[in-house]
Amino acid sequence: MGSIVWNLENCVNTILDIIVIKTGIVISEDYLIEILNHDFPNSYFENYSIRKNNAVRIRSEKFDEICWSVRKRLGELEKNSPLFIQNIDKILVWEEQGICYSSLCRKILQMMSDIYNPNNPQFIDPKPIIDQLVSENEYPIEVIVEAFKDILHNQTMSNTIKPVEEILWDGGISLSDLFEKEHIPLKEDEFIDQKFINYLQANPEKLQYMHWRNFERLTAEYFNRQDFEIELGPGSNDGGIDIRVYNTTNKEKPYIIIQCKRHKESHEVKIETVKAFYADLLFEDAEKGLIATTSKIATGGKKAISIRKYPLNYAENKEITDWVNKMSKR
Structure with a gap:
């Protein structure tokens, strides 16, 4: 993964935008800095008021870690779990039975992509996709459900603000x-x-x-x-x-x-x-x-x-x- 080089103040403002939309809780910049200094001592955020115009280099995975940590502190995430597959042991058993879990996940993502309308972003109802997959009788229902859980988890963990999130955001509540x-x-x-x-x-x-x-x-x-x-x-x-x-x-x-x-x-x-x-x-x-x-x-x-x-x-x-x-x- 690559690095991001930017002004520290712009970095903090970007984190704040992500946090507010993902958690639905509006916090001040001062409180965000307090959380960052607590969770990441001796980092770029120390003496922020003095250093905010400085340039910083942050690796993308570190940026994700920072966002996850704040989202967890605000109660939106219960734990930081960036892995796409949450139950690897179960998946390995299915793979031994000849069920290609990764192919199913790719198929679901493609079906979701076919439904998604970029001109009118909306949350996708998974039921029609599940009904179609069940009717095709290619994958057991428990495998289909597990795939949706992993995809949902991946979307929840993402720190990318999706268009539908911006459109449907209700303004949040002030902490x-x-x-x-x-x-x-x-x-x-x-x-x-x-x-x-x-x-x-x-x-x-x-x-x-x-x-x-x-x-x-x-x-x-x-x-x-x-x-x-x-x-x-x-x-x-x-x-x-x-x-x-x-x-x-x-x-x-x-x-x-x-x-x-x-x-x-x-x-x-x-x-x-x-x-x-x-x-x-x-x-x-x-x-x-x-x-x-x-x-x-x-x-x-x-x-x-x-x-x-x-x-x-x-x-x-x-x-x-x-x-x-x-x-x-x-």
């Missing part, structure tokens, strides 16, 4: 929204954007810094995905109850009431908060109460729950991180 203000997702059935969940899964230390209202939304989304009916409070003047969770079979009273405490990890939820929340639970006649926090419950609060047998549970930083891991998807 700063996660920390600075309430962000309402475009999808009505979601409480928080999936891109933010993926980002938090890749950066769990950022949970304690997210906007308190978005933490409430994250908590609501966790229970929403368990098929409960969710009532997210107004965010202020809510009487200490941020979320009401209802069983679909009984909507007369809450099954769980939740109070969310987005604190820094060093800031414990005090016993007074626990006692006050128990009073809220009695007033609501809910079956259970839950305090969800990015920090932890003070020892006195935990003892009060245990000794007085309050029907209260708590989810501390580790449990919240587990929630995020369960909700992440790519």
Whole structure:
């Protein structure tokens, strides 16, 4: 592979363009440089403000590595895996059976190329291609599916911005929204954007810094995905109850009431908060109460729950991180 020689500032701007479109998350140049200096210490990006007008030579494979690393840090990629074939052992078994996997992949790519209209770029529906390949009865269905998985993986890993990606790009969401203000997702059935969940899964230390209202939304989304009916409070003047969770079979009273405490990890939820929340639970006649926090419950609060047998549970930083891991998807 060859090298690219260019102005460092142009290089950074190109990386930023790729990252924003591929991840759907809009970040600042300063944050990009912070990530690059963390992941690639003592590299071209050190003292960027001073060196940005300098010329740099970057090999194309190194440029890909840089882009993959940032995309992973933003939560879009789960791992850096540039190999086209993901399960080489399975492919070798098929090759021994006389199935030419590479020929199938080339055939699929040609079929996709025949469908693609450069004058009207659109994502290609794989179903008609799969149906045709199955009807031809030349390759087993599991081989066809594996080939599509590898092709999709290759396209996902590509750092080339395709015309269809530019046309269909929705402008992305600003990462700063996660920390600075309430962000309402475009999808009505979601409480928080999936891109933010993926980002938090890749950066769990950022949970304690997210906007308190978005933490409430994250908590609501966790229970929403368990098929409960969710009532997210107004965010202020809510009487200490941020979320009401209802069983679909009984909507007369809450099954769980939740109070969310987005604190820094060093800031414990005090016993007074626990006692006050128990009073809220009695007033609501809910079956259970839950305090969800990015920090932890003070020892006195935990003892009060245990000794007085309050029907209260708590989810501390580790449990919240587990929630995020369960909700992440790519």
